[in-house]
Amino acid sequence: MVVAMERAELFSAMNRKFAWLGTALVGLILLGTFGTVVLLRPLAGRVILHTDELESQIYEKTAALNTELAERKRAEQSLRDSEALYHSLVDTLPINILRKDLNGRVTYGNRGYCERMGKPLSALLGKTDYDLFPKELAEKYLRDDEKVVCTGEMFEDIEEHRSGDGQRLYVHVLKAPVRDAKAKIVGTQVIFWDVTARKLAEEALEKAAAELARSNKELEQFAYVASHDLQEPLRMITSYTQLIAKRYKEKLDDDAQEFMHFAVDGARRMQKLIQGLLEYSRVGTRGKPFEPTDCEQMLSDALANLKVALEESGATVTRDPLPKLMADSIQLTQLFQNLIANALKFRTEKPPHIHLGVERRLRVNAASLNVPPYEWIFQVRDNGIGIERRYFERVFIIFQRLHTPDRYPGTGIGLAICKKIVERHGGRIWVESEPGCGTTFSFALPAMD
Numbered sequence: 001m002v003v004a005m006e007r008a009e010l011f012s013a014m015n016r017k018f019a020w021l022g023t024a025l026v027g028l029i030l031l032g033t034f035g036t037v038v039l040l041r042p043l044a045g046r047v048i049l050h051t052d053e054l055e056s057q058i059y060e061k062t063a064a065l066n067t068e069l070a071e072r073k074r075a076e077q078s079l080r081d082s083e084a085l086y087h088s089l090v091d092t093l094p095i096n097i098l099r100k101d102l103n104g105r106v107t108y109g110n111r112g113y114c115e116r117m118g119k120p121l122s123a124l125l126g127k128t129d130y131d132l133f134p135k136e137l138a139e140k141y142l143r144d145d146e147k148v149v150c151t152g153e154m155f156e157d158i159e160e161h162r163s164g165d166g167q168r169l170y171v172h173v174l175k176a177p178v179r180d181a182k183a184k185i186v187g188t189q190v191i192f193w194d195v196t197a198r199k200l201a202e203e204a205l206e207k208a209a210a211e212l213a214r215s216n217k218e219l220e221q222f223a224y225v226a227s228h229d230l231q232e233p234l235r236m237i238t239s240y241t242q243l244i245a246k247r248y249k250e251k252l253d254d255d256a257q258e259f260m261h262f263a264v265d266g267a268r269r270m271q272k273l274i275q276g277l278l279e280y281s282r283v284g285t286r287g288k289p290f291e292p293t294d295c296e297q298m299l300s301d302a303l304a305n306l307k308v309a310l311e312e313s314g315a316t317v318t319r320d321p322l323p324k325l326m327a328d329s330i331q332l333t334q335l336f337q338n339l340i341a342n343a344l345k346f347r348t349e350k351p352p353h354i355h356l357g358v359e360r361r362l363r364v365n366a367a368s369l370n371v372p373p374y375e376w377i378f379q380v381r382d383n384g385i386g387i388e389r390r391y392f393e394r395v396f397i398i399f400q401r402l403h404t405p406d407r408y409p410g411t412g413i414g415l416a417i418c419k420k421i422v423e424r425h426g427g428r429i430w431v432e433s434e435p436g437c438g439t440t441f442s443f444a445l446p447a448m449d
Helices: 007-092 111-117 135-151 196-247 254-285 295-305 307-313 329-345 414-424
Strands: 096-101 106-109 155-162 168-179 185-194 291-294 316-319 324-327 353-362 374-381 428-433 439-446
Touching (some): 135 155, 135 168, 254 414, 307 329, 324 439, 329 439
16 A cells, blocks of 8 residues: 655654754763763873872982982092092002902002012003912912901011022011902902011121120129139238238338338229129129019118218218119119218218109100100209219219229229119119219119009
């Protein structure tokens, strides 16, 4: 069946359908667009925020990296400057310096080392001791290096070598471990220098000291034996001379009796000299071991021995409180006695006044001399005739006299004995004086603490 429709009616219905479909499509498009916008807006905000944060972090990291790079460049430059300064310093030192790795290969050498080896540094780098020295010497150096690496401690030695012409050479060697930044041992550093002149001088000095000690010992033994053996003949001469003078007194004229008196007096003086020589030799050969000694008691003993002379001269003796020392008590008493007796002998017309002072002092050069750091300075001061400066050294020489025996009797040995006693105790003695103004004999002895 065919239904007849008009054109306008047909397109009208179709237009309505298309219009509805279009409206629906437009609505869907609009809805989709709006939804997308609504959904993408917060996402866009977060993307922008993350982008800003990322840019900020990149900027901070870049700035930190630039700072680190700059600091590293400064550190590298500082290291190069330090190495250059180190090399310039060690190259000017009059010693030889080299470094070796754990395999014994040379990694550095200063100018002195290169000159010593007679080769440029480029020819020494990477070489071992076996490449540079005889096998026996290289093995010794290897053992020394291993000792340093194993113990981590410095090694020191004085090596003796022979030159091509057979002369002895001595080298002072110091070896120490080389550590990295983590304190791990990575090699050894060697410093050595020639000490041949010093070593030969020390050997010569030791030989001379030994020879001097032997000579002194022989001299002391000779002095003791000679003085001991000579006393008996002198006693015989004195005795028989006195016997002749007594028995034949009536038969001798005045000149003969005077001659006999001169002979007896000369023999007695000779006997005193021999006794003094014997006493002098005994300072070194018959001394007692040192022990704690009270100087107060030793001075009292000396004054007791000089009691008669002190009373006859009308002398006054004063003193400071005296310390205790490590000393030979007999010799210390003799030291005080000789110095006080010297003051009594060389007095003026005034009664002698003698003062014994003492002071504890720090010895400045004690460490270099290997002696106790403190010492006691004793001073025996008098108001006697005094001594001229030109005789300050001479008065301590054995048998040296400044006056004739008829004016001031004696043998000229007392102060020499004082000097020998003081030196045996590790001290020193000296004199200060002016003619007519008295004399001060000073001596220094090591303190106990």
